[in-house]
Amino acid sequence: MAQQQYDIIIVGSGAGGGMATYQLANAGLKVALVEAGAYYDPAADTQRTQLRYPWESPRRGASTRLRPFGDFNACIGGWELDGEPFTNKGDTDFRWWRARMLGGRTNHWGRISLRFGPLDFQRKDIDGLGENWPIGYDDVKPYYDKVDQLIGVFGSNEGLYNDPDGFFLPAPKPRLHELFYINGARKLNVPVIPARKSILTKRINNERGVCFYCGQCSRACSIHADFSSSTALIYPALRGGQVDLYTNSMVREVTTNAEGKATGVAFINKETRQEQHLQGRIVVLAASACSSARILLNSKSPQHANGLGNSSDHVGRYLHDSTGASRAAFLPDLMNRDMYNEDGVEGMHVYTPWWLDNKNLDFPRGYHLEIGGGMGMPAYGFGFAVNQYNEFLGERVGGYGNALRDDVRKFYGSRLSIACRGESVPQYDNYCELDPTVVDEWGIPVLRFNYHWTEHEIKQARHMQDFMEELLVASGGILLGTKPGADQEYGLTKPGEIIHEVGTTRMGTDARSSVTNEYGQLHDADNVFVVDAGTFVSQADKNPTWTIMALSWRTCDYIVDQIKQQNL
Amino acid sequence: MKTLNRRETLKSLLLAPLAGGIIASTGCATSTGATARMNWTALPDSYSYGRTAVEMQTDAELMQESYFREHELLTIAVLCDIILPSDQANGGALDAGLPDFVEFIVKDRTNFKLPIRGGIAWLDVYAIENFGADFINITEAQRLTICDRIAYPDVTEAVLQAGISFFALMRNLTLTGYYTTAAGFKDLGYQGNTPNVWDGVPAAVLQRHGVAYEAEWLAKCVDQSRRDITAQWDDDMKLIS
Secondary structure (H helix, E strand, O other): OOOOEEEEEEEOOOHHHHHHHHHHHHOOOOEEEEOOOEOOOOOOOOOOOOOOOHHHOOOOOOOOOOOOOOOOOOOOEEOOEOOEOOEEOOOOOOOOOEEOEOOHHHHOOOOEOOOOOHHHHOHHHHHOOOOOOOOOHHHHHHHHHHHHHHHOOEOOOOOEOOEOOOOOEOEOOOOHHHHHHHHHHHHOOOOOEEOOEOEOOOOOOOOOOOOOOOOOHHHOOOOOOEOOHHHHHHHHHHHOOOEEEEOOEEEEEEEEOOOOOEEEEEEEEOOOOEEEEEEEEEEEEOOOHHHHHHHHHHOOOOOOOOOOOOOOOOOOOOOEOOEEEEEEEEOHHHOOOOOOOOOOOOOOOEEEOOOOOHHHOOOOOOEEEEEEEOOOOOOOOOOOOOOOOHHHHOOOOOOOOOHHHHHHHHHOOOEEEEEEEEOOOOOOOOEEEEEEEEEOOOOOEEEEEEOOOOHHHHHHHHHHHHHHHHHHHHOOOEEOOOOOOHHHHHHOOOOOOOOOOEOOOOEOOOOOOOOEOOOOEEOOOOOEEEOOHHHOOOOOOOOOHHHHHHHHHHHHHHHHHHHHOOOO | OOOOOOOOOEEEEEOOOOOOOOHHHHOOOOOOOOOOEEEEEOOOOOOOOOOOHHHHHHHHHHHHOOOOOHHHHHHHHHHHHHHOOOOOOOOOOOOOOHHHHHHHHHHHOHHHHHHHHHHHHHHHHHHHHHHOOOHHHOOHHHHHHHHHHHOOOOOOOHHHHHHHHHHHHHHHHHHHHHHOOHHHHHHHOOOOOOOOOOOOOOHHHHHHHOOOOOHHHHOOEOOHHHOOOOOOEOOOOOEOO
8 A cells, every 4th residue: 555645744743733734724725734742622521620629539639750740730750751761961960851741741731822022032132142133023913813812821011122013812810910010010110911821711613612610721621722732733633534543653764765855754653563664745743843953963864964954053952941930829819718719821911021121130030920828729738737827926836636627718719829930041062963972762863951040030039039039028918938048049949840842953044053944944955844832042030822823824924925936 | 621519429538446566555545436427529540631741640659558557537527527527508628538638648749748647646646645536436526626636736835836837837727628629719709710801900999998999000901992903003113012
């Protein structure tokens, strides 16, 4: 039987791969979508974790190795995967999150959906560090506009230059602790605006439901009222009949011919452990920044001896993740709360975008602040250190008996927390490469990470800590814990921990210092594209998902156009 | 979803000295002769909540494993009952199946195994030295005397520190194990985890806390009466539906 020749082979079903599947299938092209994990639909009761009570789990929602964010979390994956190791060189401590399921990481993220702004594409012009993107906000804006309307995102038009307006759904009203934060931020002249999240507070079509405010997007929504790649993009694409879905299929390499052009992919069927091949005219990599880099580096041939797309030796280089730091406070004003359903949407309803000018600061690049607190559903960990806040009230900590019930009610919902997410400066010396000696269970060479924060990120974290303290106190909070100092890099998260890794196949006009052109097309093989965050030249102080999807859509339009012009 | 209550399966262990193999029997312990029973609600031994095949197998294996000796389980039951008694309307630790929960959680989070086993042993040695029998075989008043000494982290007496750490761990697990049951939800008054339409903090609550919604902010928020009308925007990105 002659093997089917696909127009497009897409590797990975997360934000970038889902958008490419949707766009290219809708353009009438025959698509193979290859995913390393299993099929997943949160609407299927056998896979549903949403609206379950903690006692439906023997561990009451505690984390497991297979679900590090709690065992009701939708994302099957984690920092450590059976049979799929990675390594760190020297004192590098990179954390690499991988999802193994249809929809990838879009099943568990916080749905924070922020456009990059005009400044975010030209950071080198501003501070002389890193590199400018080969494109600007005006190139991407039409796609952000289309993503907003196709996927749905709530927020508000604020007229902020670098946090651009969009086609927003209306925002949910703030919760009580968020009103305290708003008041605190106002005192310090720090802006605070409605959060921007891809959750349907209002109907956008007849296929997806409208949010019913369980606050559990991280468990994936059974009525598809939040965005995940599978629910909003892949299921509709599958219904069109143009897509063959290959699950449990671990891509090893992109195969190439004597001209150095891609001919398809070789993958391991994880159920049979057999290697299979798919043939296609165009290969679109969307396996995540590091996984796509790994596939390229493993795609060695006489024409691409250094790995596919790697004549520049830049595949894997400029790997960077967002910075992060957090702090919490006890709000005495919120003791002994009145009880009502405050679940709302997952996570924050309000946030603070970056508001300062780095000219007056000792570090480059900014960060945004995410606000936490409220009367969330008890899960494993609830009641730990039950009355530790008694120390602030001059009362005794500890004890036993029914008095603890009063303590639980007294302090429930009285915590306010802030998490900062910031922009790091991409470094040539922060990279992933193939480990020369280690393979995974299918014999595929694994990635080895080399990554160190620089003084830029450490100084930024110091600023985060100082400002979080000011904001928490201004909001009426009593600070919890102690401020991490220089010895702890000011509480700066480990690289990889924020799960915003980008930059490994960055785009550019110079084939000697970039891997793809502005459309994610490899300089070295014109029928191979990258549509995950690998192409990012710099990761703004924004979450990457919205930009991944905008750029993926832009690439798809380019592919369709180039096919029409018979250039592909 | 299963609700725990007293009418369900009970587990029951006799609160009496054991024949051998525990610290008490090798020490100078004497029995108080108490033969009260410890009863608690049995927790399910299988669960179904969207698990993968690998997870189902992992959890089934954990359920099969037996970690605590009967004496240890009894001690856990006695301690949990002291920490959260069952004399209240919404029951307490034993109604919430705490010994079963602790048993599962130490198998799942294996770093708890040693602190709890060692903590129980510490408690027995302390009870024997002070009251002549292991913890479950001294009088209730004597047990509470010990708890009064180890239930507070501000106690600095060096000899008690291991006991204080152990008691804090048991208090954490007891409260978490109780407040993650239906009875605990009721005791707390938690009202979420159910489809609803969030329309802001109730007015009386805003008033009580001296905060208010600004009109300008509310203008950006969803009009819940129009949530089911399909979104449309004008060319200036303004929502018009």
